[in-house]
Amino acid sequence: MAVVEYHPTAYRTHTLGQIQESGAELLATEVKICGFMEAARGKGKICFMDIRDGTGRCQIFFKEGAVDEHTLAQAQNLSRESTVQVIGMVAEKRPPKVAEGEPTPPPTYEVVASALNVITEAMTPLPLGVTDTVSVGLDTRLDNRYMDLRRSHVSAMFTLRSRVLQYGREHLITEGFKEINSPKIIASASEGGTNLFPMMYFDTPAFLSQSPQLYKQLTILGGMERVFEIGPAFRAENHDTYRHLNEFISFDIEGAWMDDDDVMAVQERMINHIWQSVADNDQDQIDIINQYRISQDEQPITVDVPSIPFPRIEYCDAIKMIQDSGANISWGDDIESSHCDIIAAIHPGFHFLPRWPMAMKPFYIHHITGEDGATGEQLSRGFDLNYGRDEMTSGGQREHNVEVLEENLRNKGLDPADFSFYTDGFRYGAPPHAGWGLGVARLLMALTGARNVRETVLFPRDRQRVTP
């Protein structure tokens, strides 16, 4: 992971993180620092102020004599979450009293203030307390996300989200994938099936894209070999669950000269790399989340790097597994949430579900004629990746033969003519190819133990919420 360097800015010479990390070298150095005022203790001749910036926390010590009376009073009466700029000297903090026999903790650092500049004063009361021990409802948190984000475990969640995307990118680049951006305003349904959000594109009716699928494929037809995209997808579905949003970030790949097994292998290598990198670099963020979880009487989470290959449970075997447990399901039925619970009881971690019936998969999924399931019906080269009961990914080998593609479209009740912008791309030489789309928010849920996808999305969009 790259080393981060914070250069001085117009407002500060050092970050609070730098003061804690390099306090020993900075002793007796004058620094200018900024932050949100988290807590102020002391009403007499002294005041201890904890401030927080995006890199860490620091205690500021105000004392009579070092600052004038007005400054001391200002520090003592400042409302929580006000933003301040402080000038002072770095000093070693007096160690806290430790019980007999306890080891002395390593030195920490503070700033002895000589000047305080209140940048903006926070209104009171706060819509939710940043450091309060009371729990806050999700709706209140989302309505006031700017304040919720100041809470350390929430901040840790989005730091991890950034890292997960970074490690995912990193891995795919090492396997030769190039990052692309496909249009989100489209003229027609890209897959059929789900409901799209209609919109007006000047005078032309258009839609928000539900998936980059067809565009990824066009880049493969264009010879780009291996591509990935991390971008939004929009679905106008009336679902209302812990794992659905109407706008979500889809992490997609597509690769030429590959089949479904090949891209499953890419995916498990990528997830393994992400988990391994988080375990190596980001335990501090996991610790912050765990500290909060413990305060809420929840089990702490551990980053268990999943070993590869992940288990593969073919559709036919999954149906058998579900039937054996006593549930009522027949070949050709969808595997529903309650069925996923049955599989998850046996395979609690990541597992692939390959070889679904062709009838249940979209038109662009490839099938090998004669590759039939238990009841003699055509299987596809489509697969899912689940973590526990939750679907993370849908993917597969794509159909590269234009005649078969058009036949598939007709079989799904779609008119090939509506897809000519896409099917025409297959008429001039087409490589076999495969890919998948992964829900980033769901992957974060798997990593962090979040039980609601809204925890892993900054400003979620669901049926009831378009704001903030």
Added chain:
RNA sequence: GCCCGUGUGGUGUAGCGGUUAUCAUGAGGGGUUGUCGAUCCCUUGACCCGGGUUCGAUUCCCGGCACGGGCGCCA
């Protein structure tokens, strides 16, 4: 969209056909303190909206709105 449940200070909660409506956290004031989940004292602030039943509704009933859980569908 369907089924079930819940709406009480800023936040999170307890509770009840007639209460001084509980507790925590916060906010305001003060005391003490090189503090560090600071602490102690005082003060402050709430029953989602509309209709009905009732002598009386925050409590019961109906409707609305909002939220939570489950399901369908999906990533």
